[in-house]
Amino acid sequence: MKRKVTLKQIAKELDVSISTVSKALRNSIEISEDTRQKVQAFAKLYNYRPNNIALSLKNRKTKTIGIIIPEIVHHFFSKVITGIELVANKRGYNVIVGLSNESFDKEVINMQMLANGSIDGFILSIAKETLQQQDYHHFTETINQGMPIVMFDRVVNEIPCDKVIVDDVKGAKKAVEKLIANDCKNIAIITTKDYVSVGKLRTQGYLEALEDHKINPKASLILKIEDKLLSDDHLDNLENEIEQLFKANKSIDGIFAVNELYAVTAIKLARKLGLEIPKSLQVVSFSDGVLSKHSTPSLTTISQHGQQIGEKAADLLINRLELDETDDEEEEVYETVVIETDLIERESTK
Amino acid sequence: MKRKVTLKQIAKELDVSISTVSKALRNSIEISEDTRQKVQAFAKLYNYRPNNIALSLKNRKTKTIGIIIPEIVHHFFSKVITGIELVANKRGYNVIVGLSNESFDKEVINMQMLANGSIDGFILSIAKETLQQQDYHHFTETINQGMPIVMFDRVVNEIPCDKVIVDDVKGAKKAVEKLIANDCKNIAIITTKDYVSVGKLRTQGYLEALEDHKINPKASLILKIEDKLLSDDHLDNLENEIEQLFKANKSIDGIFAVNELYAVTAIKLARKLGLEIPKSLQVVSFSDGVLSKHSTPSLTTISQHGQQIGEKAADLLINRLELDETDDEEEEVYETVVIETDLIERESTK
DNA sequence: TTACAAAGCGAAAACGTTTTCGTGTTAAAA
DNA sequence: TTTTAACACGAAAACGTTTTCGCTTTGTAA
Structure with a gap:
């Protein structure tokens, strides 16, 4: 086990000063062709690499x-x-x-x-x-x-x-407008509580899209999830809340979810309740992860280009x-x- | 914009030596209660933190x-x-x-x-x-x-x-044994080429499980995918190969996939060909990611405990x-x- | 009063670099 | 032969720490 070789060791070995070694390795013109070659050969042989920490200290970065x-x-x-x-x-x-x-x-x-x-x-x-x-x-x-x-x-x-x-407001609008263009009349949103900035912004985009198309938002179609870390409890809770949403609003024909998980969970429950995707329910989700691409049906999404x-x-x-x-x-x-x-x-x- | 304060600056400010400051901060008994307090107060005021790089250099770690x-x-x-x-x-x-x-x-x-x-x-x-x-x-x-x-x-x-x-061989055996226990008679494996060590080992586990249960492995049921990085081309190719597998072996009633993606892709194509999961085709996959949990149907998996x-x-x-x-x-x-x-x-x- | 120990502090080295400046040697110019 | 310039190299400082060792001062015991 040979420890990493330093300038000092090379210097001692070759009987020159540390400065000379350093300069030789950096091809300084101060050093004669002769010693330069000698030093470089030796350095290569012993696989010398400048110590990063020392450099960081010296350069202060x-x-x-x-x-x-x-x-x-x-x-x-x-x-x-x-x-x-x-x-x-x-x-x-x-x-x-x-x-x-x-x-x-x-x-x-x-x-x-x-x-x-x-x-x-x-x-x-x-x-x-x-x-x-x-x-x-x-x-x-x-x-x-x-x-x-x-x-x-x-x-x-x-x-x-x-x-x-990412322009969350605009992205959300795109999503909702897609649903509107596809003839959805009762578009729900599944989003997070407002303190999560992106959740708030996407909700705003949803509202703006509706407004632009003269659709009155209905409070019952806005589901705000308490977005704790994804424990299994949380997942059960998520499913319950979404199920309530569907049961209380039978006319929902479009869903905008602020993330993949909300979207696939919504789809899962919608199917359980007999809805067909995308025939009787269309879904658009934010975030472009692996679920969107590979779950069945695959999800129409707003891609964020992470x-x-x-x-x-x-x-x-x-x-x-x-x-x-x-x-x-x-x-x-x-x-x-x-x-x-x-x-x-x-x-x-x- | 105040730069980070160093021992030297504190020393100069308090008109003591660097050593004294260092010792005072580390509560050395060499330093009088008096100066120790003075130094520590000053350090706290200026939010002194030892420079990590300097420590790394000194301690050589x-x-x-x-x-x-x-x-x-x-x-x-x-x-x-x-x-x-x-x-x-x-x-x-x-x-x-x-x-x-x-x-x-x-x-x-x-x-x-x-x-x-x-x-x-x-x-x-x-x-x-x-x-x-x-x-x-x-x-x-x-x-x-x-x-x-x-x-x-x-x-x-x-x-x-x-x-x-992870004990890939044993894990794979568990997966295949589950299928065998569930009455699958024709179990296929979707795996990677052998140079990927885990692919090879999981294939080995598959073979061992069959052998243990006196089932003769059939070469046509072993699909080895060239596992390049996941480009879209690769995905198409994957789908093709899996489709061929199903078409050439109508009797397949169990699939062991070495990763989630292979599993969900197989399920997708199986459905397209009219198979019902898990009624007429059961699937077990290695790797316990987000697809397993949230795709529909969710996947029975061998969890690796990453x-x-x-x-x-x-x-x-x-x-x-x-x-x-x-x-x-x-x-x-x-x-x-x-x-x-x-x-x-x-x-x-x- | 003298001697000595303890207390409190500072100088300096070390970690591994780079770079500035100084110095000695050699060769060329005067 | 003397002056000068180019050349080749070394010493030392600096980056920010910690730690060893030595020094001075003070108080205490002899």
């Missing part, structure tokens, strides 16, 4: 991006990570992941663990608990210490940072990091990028 | 674990990460993620990026391309440099490291890291932990 997300077992978030990792690697950065598990405390702790020099900047999506408590001091503090943040999907406007979001969101977020962050390097203190101006959604038609609509 | 997995948009792998992150955080470690995207080159590059001091050890699952090429030099080199590796799920025996695997695998892998790695600290060179003896699978019965079997 780590070339590492911290990601904080609520959970990773989630198609959307893992797609985003894929996107982040893709451009991060391409631009010479690594990616370190922290999970908040939707908890405020874990979000704070994770950020503190990483903010002490381990990373150059954050890409994150806010935990539900944080959104509920509306306590954002850990974000502002991080930013005040000069560490840039890029938020995606679940964002809050008052934080000064770049943001990448990977693209990740790529954009990473580019924004790295751009800012590498811009900060050159000109120091200009007035910071932050960008909010909106990633357009697409309607992907599958079997759950006519 | 980073308290960070590197994970290399083929892809992250995958229920099993993200479950494993959840498990790793859980125990890593609990034990004071961070987690840095690299994706190989099933490519040998990306696997090597990612490992090199991280092995230069950024992390203390690896947890990884081998890329398909690497398995195919059987080139494992990057693993042995890493280990030779004194950096421990824990492999999970896709492992190779000849590498000296701890491993966490999170548990991650937790175990992290514990093994950290144990080894913290053991290396104390007694240096004893004979390394490596462990292979087998995580038992469970049969989870749902609607796709009687």
